[in-house]
Amino acid sequence: MTLYRQLLLWMLVVLFLLTSAVFAIQFNTTKNYLIEQQSTELNNVVSSVGFALSPYIKAKDFIAAESVINATFDSGYYSQVQLTLLDSKKEILRQYPQRIDNIPDWFQSIIHIEAITQTTTLTSGWLQLANLTVTSSPIPAYIQLWNATVQLVLGFISCLLLTAIILSLVLNKVLRPLKQIQKSAQEIAQNHFTDPLPTPHTRELIDLVAAFNSMKTQLQQHFEQQAQEADMLRIRAYQDPVSGLANRSYLMTNIKSWLLDKPTGGIILLKSDAIEDSYQQSGYESGDQLVLKLAKRLKELSADDVTIARLNQSEFILIAPNASEDDLLETGRSMLYMTSVLNSDPLGIAPLQAAVGIVVCSATLTITALLAHADNALNKARQQVKEPIALLDSNKNKTIPAMGKQQWKTLVDEAIANNLLHFTFQKAVDRNNNVIHKEMFTYIKQGQHHFNAGHFLSAIEKLNEGTKFDCYVINTIFNQLIEKTKSVPIAINITQSSINNTGFIRWLNNKLKSHPKMKQQVLFELPEICFIKNIDNASLLCEIIHQNGFKFGIDNYGHNFSSAGYLNKLRPNYVKLDFAYTSQLDDQIKTDVLESITRSANNLSILTIASRVETIEQKERLSQLKIQGFQGYVTDHLMGEE
Incomplete structure (x- = not known):
């Protein structure tokens, strides 16, 4: 239970106890008042009726006396009236029905109000004429007490609800700095740093927020320094210092x-x-x-x-x-x-x-x-x-015919129309050889020719025609996975032209929304170049993927010598390291670069996967450098071909 709920609950419990105590006191006060009022009214009515009846009884006018009794006690406040003449023992008795229609039985059984009986002797001078006995009715007291109880309950409930609302608003405002600290702490636990928290007005929280902001700043600087060190080592080992290109x-x-x-x-x-x-x-x-x-x-x-x-x-x-x-x-x-x-040459004519x-x-x-x-x-x-x-x-024995961009586009369109696209899969495994996911590769088989994706993707990318291809692949994989309840997640590569196509982003958003059960079955793999050349579109696509609960990874990470700063913002599920970083493990400088890059990703809880891992020895060496995933010939050899 949250601190907010605990405080609110205990405050409401204390308020309820106080309200209950006030209610009990007020209820008993009202009850005692009604009982006392009943006794006082009975005493008054007996005295007044005695004076009214004495002349008639002395005159032996019993009809008039009976009329006085009927007129006086016909109000429902009395249950029984008895007049007994002392000289003749003649008796006048009146009993009134006791019915309560608007009060629940449980209330009467819990609350007990006794009827009061009072007897007085009517006299004329020193002569005693009759005895008058009157018994009150508790019904009016019950009715008044019930109405008062209902009003008290409604009033106290209204006060409790109003007070609860006010308390919740006040506590929410008072505890807002704590909630901000909690949220920021959760983000820090995921190595995600946001803006410093605002200084609260509560004296006790000012020092806490200041210390928290200082700690967060120091952690952020630490991670940034690690990322900068990784970039510096990478530049030193693989980048030309003058041009910024690869060395x-x-x-x-x-x-x-x-x-x-x-x-x-x-x-x-x-x-x-x-x-x-x-x-x-x-x-x-x-x-x-x-x-x-x-x-x-x-x-x-x-x-x-x-x-x-x-x-x-x-x-x-x-x-x-x-x-x-x-x-x-x-x-x-x-x-x-x-x-x-x-x-x-301003004229542009020089060779x-x-x-x-x-x-x-x-x-x-x-x-x-x-x-x-x-x-x-x-x-x-x-x-x-x-x-x-x-x-x-230098290639005298070509197995793939020479084709232009338009020819490759025509071939891909024909393959999509006739369902000639086929898929192969390569597993990525962890250190214990458990499968992380399977990366999907596409090829076209036409007659005796076998065209891998590498043959035609660059052509359709240059023509910005990758969207149609990606939509077909995603639809096909989704349709295949709908029939499977459990399967290893499949990583689908997205082309750069699709990432820059807002129509594709809207289409993918609708696709992911309509297939929420695919969250654990499908991953998307985006090329690193799109985070350098088209960061806005790539960020939008990543946000769409995150909003729908899906995950994505970055392929060829480190190939373009860009800063790793975008990792903290976009938070991919994994990165696949460029082969150049994982191939020269005997060079200590380049090993240090790899270890630094891996540490930066691991600090952000991002899985690092080495591609083109050819031998078990290479896999073991990479494991020592904190690489968490492996993909290549060794995974096919260990796990078996798909």
């Missing part, structure tokens, strides 16, 4: 991971002669300024599966998995013409001091060979007078 170490880790997984797409190598000349002629400060200008433009090309890194002083690389040749050329041209911001080499990747390439091909493509691009860009295709 060479992070780049190599991503290329290695990409080449191990039957790669498609390619890399784009950009070399800026303007930056190189600036470093040689004007020094590092001038060169760094140009790097910052170009990096700011290059970041516009960032996406969830795209890695942009600074390879050396004047060279930049973009990894574009699953991109077609046309997409690579389009992106390469964008990177090339972004270097125009470095030219001090670009840059070149772009593009390599379409193949499964047989090594990192060394890939970078060598990129250098060859760059040298070839320098020979192109009109446009310094060249593409080198």
Whole structure:
């Protein structure tokens, strides 16, 4: 029971006891008054009737005497009148019916009012004429006492209710600072920090609220410092300090991971002669300024599966998995013409001091060979007078036909129309190999060709056509899960174009409201890039998911080198760490980075999941670094394929 209810209850109990005591006193006072009034009235009426009857009895006029008796005692206040003549023993007796219609029987049985009998002798001088005996009726006393009781009860109940309402309002106002402290304490327990509490007017609570605000500020600063330390370690280990892009170490880790997984797409190598000349002629400060200008433009090309890194002083690389040749050329041209911001040419007629080499990747390439091909493509691009860009295709045995964005869109639309989309699942498990959830992956099977989501998602994302695909997937999964009473939660990936579509957000809101039983069966996984490029839309979608009681996670966490500050605001259920953070566990610096990132998430009660965990040894090592979830080949091996 809350303090508010306890105080209110005890105050009402004390008030009820006081009211009951007042009621009892008032009731007894009223009862005694009515009994006394009954005796006084009886005494008065007997005396007055005696004087009125004496002349008639002396004159032996019994008819007149009887008339006086009937007129006097016919009011209902008396139950019996008896007149006995002393000389002849003649008797006049009148009895009146005793009926109470408006008083409950239980009241009469509990409250007992005795009838009063009074006898007097009528005389004439020294001569005794008759005896008059009158017995009162308790009915009028019962009626008055009952009416008084009803009025008292109604009055006291009204006072109790009014007092209870006033007490509740007063207590609510007085205890409001305590309720604010309680609410803030609950939020702090979840590592969620809000604005400082206002200073109350109660003297005893002023010091308490001040101490509480101070403690909350210190805790918030502690968590913020931990997050900043994690960001600083991450920047130091994986981020180029000048451009803010990924550094060479992070780049190599991503290329290695990409080449191990039957790669498609390619890399784009950009070399800026303007930056190189600036470093040689004007020094590092001038060169760094140009790097910052170009990096700011290059970041516009960032996406969830795209890695942009600074390879050396004047060279930049973009990894574009699953991109077609046309997409690579389009992106390469964008990177090339972004270097125009470095030219001090107001007329825009000077030639670009840059070149772009593009390599379409193949499964047989090594990192060394890939970078060598990129250098060859760059040298070839320098020979192109009109446009310094060249593409080198190292993939001679393509299993996936070359298709443009519109062709991929047509393929996806056809798959949706004909139900050609299929699903596979990969489990994420905890340290004890208990399944946390299953991530859903989509593929299209058309004839002999097998198209994974990575082949077509980037194309429909660029065309902002992901909403139709997401709606189909969500509807299909919901329909499948309706028939299952118990199942492992399924994580559904949401595309960036859907997150930026307000129509999709409204549709999803209605969908979640109409399926509240799916709260424990469905999770949503959002790419980290949407929290960087489209934070407002992403926050709105997260709020909709939270309001409907569903949960969500963040995929590729840490890929884009953004601050982890949005975690405290959005509160995802889990984050899946980018592979680059969990692959180099022998490097102490990078291990420290991983441990710091994990600690920051754990402090916010956010589950951290490592992706692409290939071996049991890697899983055990990650467990030692406080990673709580694991997903990859090792989970399929331990748990069995879906």
